[in-house]
Amino acid sequence: MEPDPDRTRAFGERLLGMLTGGMLTMLIGIGHRTGLFEAAAHGPVTSAELAERAGLHERYVREWLGAMVTGEIMEYDPADGRYSLPAAHAALLTGATSRNVGPAASSMRTLGSVLPQVERCFTDGGGVPIAEYAKVSAGGLGETWRYIYDEHLVDGFLRPVPGLLDRLRTGVRVLDLGCGTGHAVNVMAREFPRSTFEGLDIAADAIAGAEAERAALGLSNATFAVSDAAALAPAEPFDVIMAFDAIHDQAAPEAVLGLIRDALAPDGVFLMVDTNFATRLEDNAGNPHAPLSYGISLLFCVPTSIATGGTGLGAMWGQERAREMLAGAGFTDVEVLDTPRPQNCMYVCRAVAA
Structure with missing residues (x-):
C-alpha cells in the first residue's frame, strides 16, 4: 500500500520541527553557559556589542544570533543592525529561577x-x-x-x-x-x-x-x-x-x-x-x-x-x-x-x- 502523501508531508514537517528544536536546544545551552542571554537582556545590541558585553568572540556570537532570530527566540532590526531579547522570552531564559530553561538545555x-x-x-x-x-x-x-x-x-x-x-x-x-x-x-x-x-x-x-x-x-x-x-x-x-x-x-x-x-x-x-x-x-x-x-x-x-x-x-x-x-x-x-x-x-x- 502506498503511503498517504499528505500524512507523509505532515510528518516530514514535524520531523523538521524536531530537528530544529534539537539544534536550538543545544544553542540555548550555549547561550546559558556563556552568559549571552543575560547580556542580551540589558537591551538592544549589535553582535559586536553583545560579544563585548559577554566577553566573547564576535564571529561566533553573530552566527549564534542568526539561529536565535530565525528560531524566533530573539528579534532583529535590520535598520540599525541590533538584536533584542523580548522581555517575555527573557523571563524563561535568564535569572536564577526555576523558569529558566537554560540549565535544562545544558543538561x-x-x-x-x-x-x-x-x-x-x-x-x-x-x-x-x-x-x-x-x-x-x-x-x-x-x-x-x-x-x-x-x-x-x-x-x-x-x-x-x-x-x-x-x-x-x-x-x-x-x-x-x-x-x-x-x-x-x-x-x-x-x-x-x-x-x-x-x-x-x-x-x-x-x-x-x-x-x-x-x-x-x-x-x-x-x-x-x-x-x-x-x-x-x-x-x-x-x-x-x-x-x-x-x-x-x-x-x-x-x-x-x-x-x-x-x-x-x-x-x-x-x-x-x-x-x-x-x-x-x-x-x-x-x-x-x-x-x-x-x-x-x-x-x-x-x-x-x-x-x-x-x-x-x-x-x-x-x-x-x-x-x-x-x-x-x-x-x-x-x-x-x-x-x-x-x-x-x-x-x-x-x-x-x-
Whole structure:
C-alpha cells in the first residue's frame, strides 16, 4: 500500500520541527553557559556589542544570533543592525529561577556526551556508571532543582503536608535520601533551625559540594555522608524521610523502600517526589511532558540503575507501579499531591493509617 502523501508531508514537517528544536536546544545551552542571554537582556545590541558585553568572540556570537532570530527566540532590526531579547522570552531564559530553561538545555549536553556509551548498551547490555555523567555534567544535571528548592521547597512541597511545617519548626530528625549536592537539606536547615537534617548520596563529589555549601552557610544542624541507599540502617529512626526523584534510580527500589519504612519513627512520614506519569504507555500518550521524560529515563535513569546491578526501573514507572511498591514496603496510607511542577507529584506515605 502506498503511503498517504499528505500524512507523509505532515510528518516530514514535524520531523523538521524536531530537528530544529534539537539544534536550538543545544544553542540555548550555549547561550546559558556563556552568559549571552543575560547580556542580551540589558537591551538592544549589535553582535559586536553583545560579544563585548559577554566577553566573547564576535564571529561566533553573530552566527549564534542568526539561529536565535530565525528560531524566533530573539528579534532583529535590520535598520540599525541590533538584536533584542523580548522581555517575555527573557523571563524563561535568564535569572536564577526555576523558569529558566537554560540549565535544562545544558543538561542535554551531558546526556549527549554519554550517548555513545548508552548506544553500546543497546547491543552489549550493561549500563553506564553515574561517574561517567559526573565527568561531563559541570553541575548541569542538578542546577534546575537548586532553583526549584529555593522557590518552592518550603511552600510548594512541605506546606501542603498536614502538620509538617509545625513539626519542622518544633524540631524533628530529617533525612534526604539521594540528596545530590545537598541544596534541599541546606535550604531546610536554614529555614528550620530546631530540626536536624542529614543528607545521603552515593556520589562523593556531590557530597563534597553539599558540605562546602553547608560550611559556607554556617549551618550546624545539617550533616552529609557518602552512602548507598541500599545500606540505610540509622542508629536512631527519622521523623521525616524525603527522596526527590531518587527512588526510581535505585538498583533495588523495592528493597530501599522497605529500608525507608524501617528507618521511620512510628509516627514518621516519607515524602517521595517523583515523576507524575502513568505506568501504562498508552495512558501517557498526549502528555506533553512524556517524550522528554522517557528520553531522560533512557539516557540516564535506566543505564545508571543497570550499571549498579539493578533492573533499570526508570523514571516512567508511573503512579500505579509506585503505589504497588509502596504498599509492598508497608506504607498503608499513601496520598498523592500535586507539586509546583506538573511533571512531578509527591507521595505522602505513612505506615499506619491516620
